[in-house]
Amino acid sequence: MDILKVNEPLTRYNQLSNMYQRLTDAIQNTLNYLSETNPKCPAQTGLKFSWNPMRGQDYYYSKIIDDLNLKIGLGEYSVGMFLPYEKQLAKQYDVSISTVRKALSGLEQRGFVKTLNGKGTIVIKPDDTKLHQLALNSRYVEKAQRYLHALQLMVLIIRPAALVAAPRFSREELDELADKFTSSDSIHLADILESIMKHTTLEPLYVILSKTNHLLEWGHHFAYYPSKKHTLSHLNKQVILALEQLREGNADSFADGIADCYRYNLVLMKKRMVEKYKFHNVANIRVPEKY
Numbered sequence: 001m002d003i004l005k006v007n008e009p010l011t012r013y014n015q016l017s018n019m020y021q022r023l024t025d026a027i028q029n030t031l032n033y034l035s036e037t038n039p040k041c042p043a044q045t046g047l048k049f050s051w052n053p054m055r056g057q058d059y060y061y062s063k064i065i066d067d068l069n070l071k072i073g074l075g076e077y078s079v080g081m082f083l084p085y086e087k088q089l090a091k092q093y094d095v096s097i098s099t100v101r102k103a104l105s106g107l108e109q110r111g112f113v114k115t116l117n118g119k120g121t122i123v124i125k126p127d128d129t130k131l132h133q134l135a136l137n138s139r140y141v142e143k144a145q146r147y148l149h150a151l152q153l154m155v156l157i158i159r160p161a162a163l164v165a166a167p168r169f170s171r172e173e174l175d176e177l178a179d180k181f182t183s184s185d186s187i188h189l190a191d192i193l194e195s196i197m198k199h200t201t202l203e204p205l206y207v208i209l210s211k212t213n214h215l216l217e218w219g220h221h222f223a224y225y226p227s228k229k230h231t232l233s234h235l236n237k238q239v240i241l242a243l244e245q246l247r248e249g250n251a252d253s254f255a256d257g258i259a260d261c262y263r264y265n266l267v268l269m270k271k272r273m274v275e276k277y278k279f280h281n282v283a284n285i286r287v288p289e290k291y
Contacts, residue, residue, distance in 0.1 A: 009291060049204040050207065051207055051211055053211055054214075060093070060099050060103075061095075061102040063093075064093050064100065066217045067217075070217045070220055072112055079123050079124060079125050081122070081123050082119070083120065083123065108121075111124075144279055144282065147219035147269070148282055150216050151262055151265055151266040152285060152287070153212050154212050155287070157205065157209065157212070158193070161196055162196050162258050165196045165199035167251065173195065177192065177195060178243065178247075181240050189235055189236075189261050192242070193209070196258070197209050197213075231265075235261050239257070242261070263287060263288065266285075267287055270282055270285060
């Protein structure tokens with residue numbers, strides 16, 4: 001507990017790192033001792049790390065909402081386009097028609113689509129008044145809190161993940177990302193995260209990154225729709241700068257840059273939720289300090 005009382009962030013970080021390293025070494029020594037003294041003990045195989053932050057709330061229709069929400073945010077379904085027919089969506093997601101209808105109804109409540117009788121469901125310009133109405137729903141506020149906590153977690157874990165991944169990027173991959181980033185409408189942060197995860201060989205870290213990213217997909221309408229042009233433009237520029245650092249061999253600057261993108265999103269979304277949507281209970285969510 002004395003470590004947490006240290007005011008200097010870097011000193012606190014180093015002390016915590018040393019403490020956990022000593023703990024890791026102690027565990028490894030214990031495991032080595034046990035393997036030497038109990039050579040006949042069968043090794044456990046097939047055990048995989050799992051983490052499900054949505055346990056108990058992982059409904060099929062909410063997954064469909066999040067996936068369609070993400071595709072709208074990425075421009076796969078742009079304003080004026082019709083979503084696939086209900087039967088097509090049911091086949092695509094392997095669910096019933098009623099589940100699809102529930103998902104489309106939820107998406108319409110968010111103000112991103114409108115169902116036209118006899119025609120289908122069309123993507124519309126986001127209706128901010130509907131977000132204000134949803135803000136009165138306690139369950140929606142809970143989801144907003146979960147989204148901010150996911151951003152908070154991503155700020156903390158993306159830097160070490162990016163540092164480990166940095167030397168594993170090939171020149172061809174860097175060139176492909178640079179070409180991809182010439183499109184200003186895409187979400188570069190999602191692309192760079194996908195590339196970092198591809199080079200994350202530590203399974204628990206990969207699972208946590210993947211699940212946390214899934215939680216973040218829920219908040220695309222908060223992060224990119226109300227002021228999509230400004231937010232996306234700023235983040236895309238920051239990701240491009242981080243990529244340039246990686247191309248020059250500056251792994252630390254690359255990792256810091258990507259972490260700063262998520263930190264920027266956390267600060268912006270927290271402020272927007274408090275000031276615009278009156279989610280005052282998210283005001284106490286802390287923004288991780290920069291090391």
